[in-house]
């Protein structure tokens with residue numbers, strides 16, 4: 186017999202196998218609106234008051250944020266006490282893009298297309314980003330039975346009616362054009378022979394509108410965008426983080442202080458418009474959760490934007506993806522794409538019961554997994570954690586032999602590395618910290634509402650998805666809002682005349698912190714998580 | 722006591738828990754990674770690594786974030802490798818027989834040693850995709866190279882100095898843009914939107930009160 190798991194798991198798998206045929210004959214019932222609400226209130230991590238703290242200073246003073254984020258907002262600027270000579274300008278550009286992920290790259294391409302002198306600075310390499318890791322796909326209402334209005338309804342409802350209508354409108358109305366743009370750059374979407382896009386459901390979609398490039402959707406998009414950035418000769422300064430924004434004496438944003446990650450040297454970039462495209466916050470490990478995010482996802486953009494006076498929105502709303510790997514330990518937190526459920530795998534507890542519909546929205550499914558584990562129907566993992574099954578062998582039964590290797594090759598490879606053949610046995614999952622629903626607030630034009638010349642795009646934005654993002658709407662938003670930000674930033678840069686550069690807002694913020702009596706003994710933004718173990 | 726193994730980072734010995742990956746083992750040893758670490762989950766190719774197990778003469782390549790440590794492992798990371806990407810304007814080039822010759826002529830110097838395939842961290846048939854590129858069979862090259870994460874391990878071993886991931890990328894962009902069939906429904910929808918056919922409908926739904934939106938949402942029909 187094939188036994189890739191410890192004994193207790195193999196025992197549980199017997200129950201999963203025993204119930205499989207019966208489970209496959211019926212689809213699990215969808216929850217009612219009330220049932221969903223109750224499940225969320227009882228089990229979703231966002232509803233744990235002790236995991237949040239009040240923000241003591243700045244435009245969102247008095248509101249809640251995850252403890253770890255509040256801590257960063259309350260910490261000292263990295264450049265406090267550093268002698269930064271603002272008269273020595275190292276880079277002088279029209280548009281400065283902070284972050285070389287999907288949002289930053291599409292922004293830079295459009296700014297360049299518009300004729301601006303644009304530059305990207307990025308913490309690691311261009312493409313070392315959450316965008317590279319997106320597996321499942323990208324939404325767009327481009328099929329006949331679908332429409333942007335239907336997409337609007339799904340996005341707005343899935344986000345608990347909290348999204349900003351003007352942003353959702355842009356998202357859904359410009360979605361088909363985003364796909365077309367990517368396709369014309371050479372992104373290889375999955376298509377039928379006649380060119381029809383192969384589209385599937387994602388959690389919370391009412392139409393099959395998830396476009397994919399196997400389960401390397403984000404990688405395919407990211408590597409194409411990166412290639413295009415390089416082809417165009419757009420300067421990309423890698424291993425360089427923005428640590429604070431610079432303003433001018435008129436109070437508008439005028440650039441950023443950069444830190445060379447390797448040498449520790451500071452540099453000054455002056456720019457007429459600045460786009461924050463720094464992505465997510467998974468490596469902040471809110472509530473101790475493992476994460477699916479890349480190494481540099483530490484909410485930097487939120488911190489430096491906030492210190493410059495930009496407003497946050499829904500900073501207390503975090504997405505935990507229901508299916509992160511919980512076993513084996515080497516891949517802890519790694520994402521098991523929602524597509525595994527889109528193509529047929531059910532969520533099954535330790536008793537072999539399909540306890541929920543596998544394609545409820547993410548927050549609901551994540552809460553479901555947490556409930557099953559909390560109430561004793563999970564499967565024990567060495568080290569004390571628990572998980573539930575994702576019944577992958579169903580995919581091969583439903584779609585025919587070879588479906589797994591064809592449709593979700595990255596997943597297959599990740600598990601095979603550790604001798605687990607998901608065609609034969611189910612895989613064990615638990616929620617993983619996945620996405621920052623909130624971020625800096627913008628208007629429909631991509632600019633922050635209260636700070637001149639400052640734009641935000643991508644996961645660093647709050648408000649596009651309300652309080653829960655649907656799969657496939659983030660890859661979409663980074664393209665739609667990334668492109669728009671590039672165009673808008675380029676246009677605006679022609680009108681801007683900068684005054685004298687200053688960092689006085691950093692001093693003011695420090696004074697505010699002092700007056701509020703907050704002291705953390707830490708510096709922010711975090712830049713990289715502290716993983717190195719030091720014995721003493 | 723945890724099960725420990727001895728590994729050597731750049732020749733220096735460390736004792737680390739056996740269930741760690743090379744990447745987490747380096748952190749356990751005290752390294753703060755700046756280079757050679759990106760996604761940490763096998764997608765970005767930042768963590769290309771070369772190693773040899775003591776007593777074995779075979780040199781192996783892997784992704785540090787996807788590979789478990791072993792006893793006697795001598796590890797060196799390759800955080801950067803000078804692969805050579807040629808630049809082009811995607812709107813001007815076409816999937817012709819000559820394009821590879823123009824942009825990546827060195828692929829025609831492949832000696833068929835298969836070192837690239839043996840080095841591939843994704844288990845791809847790299848020599849084969851280079852062969853497809855030589856024949857201007859871009860679709861096949863794209864298909865065969867699709868799962869490439871651009872780690873560059875193949876290129877480190879190639880006697881012909883070929884930058885394999887760049888060749889695959891060019892083939893994929895050519896395929897995606899020029900060879901794959903056009904999508905009629907996508908073109909149509911973009912035109913409908915540009916003609917303003919959804920403007921009124923979208924304004925209407927934007928104006929609806931939350932209670933009505935809740936009703937619409939909770940009763941919406943879901944495609945089977």
Ligand SMILES: Cc1cc2nc3c(=O)[nH]c(=O)nc-3n(C[C@H](O)[C@H](O)[C@H](O)COP(=O)(O)OP(=O)(O)OC[C@H]3O[C@@H](n4cnc5c(N)ncnc54)[C@H](O)[C@@H]3O)c2cc1C
Pocket residue numbers: 283284285286287288289306307308309310311312313314315316317318319320321322323324402403425426427428462463464465477478479481482483485486520619620642643644645655656657658659660661663710
């Ligand atoms: C594993 C995974 C799977 C996903 N799957 C899907 C999916 O199927 N569909 C979907 O729609 N969405 C998916 N998402 C979400 C989506 O991929 C991301 O939300 C989106 O790609 C974010 O893009 P971005 O450009 O805003 O940020 P990123 O792509 O993360 O880019 C941000 C960049 O900014 C850099 N940066 C950060 N701080 C600084 C600083 N201080 N200075 C300079 N640079 C900085 C980072 O290093 C990074 O390169 C997934 C996410 C993950 C993690």
Ligand code: SF4
Pocket residue numbers: 766840841842843844845847868869870871872873874875876885886
């Ligand atoms: S083909 Fe791609 S994934 Fe394989 S070794 Fe080369 S660069 Fe790495």
Ligand code: SF4
Pocket residue numbers: 830831832833834835836837838847848851878879880881882883
């Ligand atoms: S390593 Fe280089 S020369 Fe050898 S088979 Fe691969 S491409 Fe050809």
Ligand code: FES
Pocket residue numbers: 757758759760761762763764765766767768784785786787870
């Ligand atoms: S860090 Fe991205 S592949 Fe290993």
